Amino acid sequence: MLIKKADDIPSSEITPKSLYLNRRKFLTGTAAAGVAAVAAGVGLHEIASPSSVAQADAKIDGIQKSPFSTTEVITPYKDVTNYNNYYEFSTDKYEPAGLAKNFKTRPWTVTIDGQVKKKQVLDVDTIIKMAAPEERIYRHRCVEGWSIVVPWVGFSLSELIKRADPLPKAKFVEFTTLFDMRQMPGQRSHVLEWPYVEGLRMDEAMHPLTLLCFGMYGEVLPNQDGAPLRMVIPWKYGFKSIKGIVRIRFVDSQPDNTWHISAPSEYGFYSNVNPHVDHPRWSQATERRLGEFRKRPTLMFNGYDQVASLYSGMDLKKNF
Numbered sequence: 174m175l176i177k178k179a180d181d182i183p184s185s186e187i188t189p190k191s192l193y194l195n196r197r198k199f200l201t202g203t204a205a206a207g208v209a210a211v212a213a214g215v216g217l218h219e220i221a222s223p224s225s226v227a228q229a230d231a232k233i234d235g236i237q238k239s240p241f242s243t244t245e246v247i248t249p250y251k252d253v254t255n256y257n258n259y260y261e262f263s264t265d266k267y268e269p270a271g272l273a274k275n276f277k278t279r280p281w282t283v284t285i286d287g288q289v290k291k292k293q294v295l296d297v298d299t300i301i302k303m304a305a306p307e308e309r310i311y312r313h314r315c316v317e318g319w320s321i322v323v324p325w326v327g328f329s330l331s332e333l334i335k336r337a338d339p340l341p342k343a344k345f346v347e348f349t350t351l352f353d354m355r356q357m358p359g360q361r362s363h364v365l366e367w368p369y370v371e372g373l374r375m376d377e378a379m380h381p382l383t384l385l386c387f388g389m390y391g392e393v394l395p396n397q398d399g400a401p402l403r404m405v406i407p408w409k410y411g412f413k414s415i416k417g418i419v420r421i422r423f424v425d426s427q428p429d430n431t432w433h434i435s436a437p438s439e440y441g442f443y444s445n446v447n448p449h450v451d452h453p454r455w456s457q458a459t460e461r462r463l464g465e466f467r468k469r470p471t472l473m474f475n476g477y478d479q480v481a482s483l484y485s486g487m488d489l490k491k492n493f
């Protein structure tokens with residue numbers, strides 16, 4: 174990605190801008206609300222939660238808890254929704270929040286095709302209703318060295334795959350993002366090849382951790398975080414978790430993926446979080462969680478050891 178070496182970045186750039194904004198707000202208007210909330214026994218997490226920001230109808234009903242959730246501290250909503258990689262809108266992480274404000278997520282259809290018995294074009298709301306929504310609190314790490322802990326809402330992609338009924342020939346799944354220059358100003362520049370595409374091997378796609386995601390923090394996904402439908406694959410670098418999906422295609426050979434097309438020596442197909450394989454331009458050994466200043470060690474598979482068996486016998490230095 175178009176970034177400097179981690180060590181060259183002043184901490185003012187790494188620290189989410191919203192932290193500064195929050196601090197300023199706290200010194201002005203929000204301070205009274207904060208004091209009132211503490212007096213009323215309302216936690217700080219509730220202050221930072223989306224309901225005060227988003228519309229009331231954004232809430233998702235019937236969300237179930239998941240045994241896959243981490244108990245780590247959840248990253249504040251404001252950071253997760255104001256520091257985004259979404260090149261269709263901008264390469265500046267502070268800009269998608271504003272530029273995606275009027276992005277149209279309805280009506281929205283998803284084409285399911287390729288090596289599959291039930292080729293079809295589905296309304297996104299039909300997909301969302303396929304299975305019960307679960308909250309999955311996952312760690313998520315960007316290849317650039319920042320990480321977040323987010324209560325995503327969705328269900329295992331395997332629920333959709335089972336219903337689509339892939340043929341035995343289907344060995345991989347390819348995902349495609351919407352291509353619409355009028356709505357996505359970043360697509361007018363050739364910073365990446367459009368539309369954004371990503372892929373998974375079938376066993377990765379079927380793994381229960383692999384999340385088809387349509388919400389976060391109990392509410393529908395904000396546009397800048399990939400509404401109406403995105404992937405979240407918590408053991409892989411963030412760029413595998415494609416946003417704004419319009420097509421899910423089952424294929425017999427390994428599909429290409431946008432960042433590999435852009436810089437094949439820097440980004441592979443597998444892209445498993447791996448502190449032992451450095452990016453050619455920086456170390457992957459540590460990470461900084463949004464909202465924190467200290468660095469913490471990055472864990473193999475981002476700490477999701479249960480996926481290790483998917484890669485037994487593979488050289489993960491070659492298959493990075």
Ligand SMILES: Nc1nc2c(c(=O)[nH]1)N[C@H]1C(S)=C(S)[C@@H](COP(=O)(O)O)O[C@H]1N2
Pocket residue numbers: 253256257258259260261314315316321350369397398399410411412413414415416417
């Ligand atoms: N379509 C699309 N999906 C995308 C991206 C993008 O630019 N376009 N960026 C990826 C990268 S690099 C990361 S780190 C995550 C960021 O997700 P977040 O903004 O919700 O944290 O989205 C991924 N999905």
Ligand SMILES: [Mo]
Pocket residue numbers: 258314315316317410411412
């Ligand atoms: Mo990323």
